[in-house]
């Protein structure tokens with residue numbers, strides 16, 4: 519059987535870091551097994567679903583590099599749901615209900631008040647149908663068989679169906695709720711593994727009975743512990759962190775993938791620029807039950823480490839005009855984000871402002887002009903030659919030797935390795951900068 523997973527977002531908003539993680543794990547599991555990863559747009563809620571959200575979900579997945587092998591939309595599959603609904607109704611697994619939300623709420627309160635679980639109470643078959651009411655529909659759980667499954671993350675799960683409410687699957691206006699269409703689609707699309715958040719665990723209990731009622735084997739399930747923010751509690755902020763935010767912050771898709779592939783597992787988060795090793799080592803058995811902590815500061819650090827690994831070809835189309843492989847390699851170790859390359863390239867190409875130096879340092883730089891002019895082989899290691907000569911001539915060493923030169927040549931106090939930078943700045947420009955700094 520081909521391993522087939524699906525990512526099933528409801529297009530009622532943008533993707534956030536929590537559902538990006540779910541998408542990623544589904545994608546990785548399929549990739550690991552040479553299987554298929556499907557995108558299923560759960561747009562049964564016509565009022566809250568928007569086309570704009572569908573587009574942004576697709577764009578976000580593409581930006582992350584999570585290409586999908588097939589796509590479906592629930593709103594185009596109503597005929598299939600209708601057919602299965604009729605079958606389940608004929609089999610007595612789906613039944614009509616007439617309570618209003620107010621009546622249901624009142625029953626709930628009464629049960630809770632008596633210290634009982636607020637489980638939906640079925641009406642007797644011969645109960646009178648209140649006049650003028652259109653029914654909504656519930657799935658009838660089989661109360662006699664305990665629900666048991668082996669969750670790939672949570673281990674054995676057990677539910678007593680008597681403690682679950684028969685789930686509402688269809689509203690009075692005919693619209694579908696999430697539960698049944700999802701089970702029908704999982705069967706129809708031959709989904710082998712459902713990977714989703716642990717907020718769906720009790721849905722799974724009911725859906726397992728739906729698979730059975732549909733006469734189909736159930737997929738395997740992996741329910742993941744949810745994400746928490748850096749402050750250790752469920753944070754609202756996580757819900758608003760999406761691709762747009764990461765993109766603006768200069769975070770690479772590879773960093774998001776490296777992070778989200780591993781947090782919540784017993785494997786360390788490591789700066790992989792390529793997803794393959796992460797896919798190879800991906801395993802639900804490595805996931806813990808505790809909430810996974812997502813820390814933006816850690817993501818930024820991971821991002822920098824990944825940027826430092828990118829080769830020129832991987833970033834060439836995002837670099838400033840004229841920047842070549844030597845330029846990228848010189849500047850790369852100093853970057854937090856690829857976009858900062860432009861800034862450093864500007865330092866290489868100039869013009870740069872003359873730094874404010876002390877009289878003593880200006881005199882030192884004046885010496886450096888002659889030393890630089892004397893260097894014959896500018897192509898090999900001009901920085902080594904320059905600092906070597908100046909050390910001998912002036913007796914300066916360490917910071918006193920290097921810093922005024924860096925300031926004069928780049929107008930900055932920190933930056934990429936001068937040995938890599940100076941050949942890029944070039945002889946003529948270096949001399950000109952030294953002259954300007956010497957005043």
Ligand code: GLU
Nearest residue numbers: 526527528560700713714
């Ligand atoms: N549309 C559902 C959600 O976003 C899908 C859950 C599932 O993966 O089955 O929660």
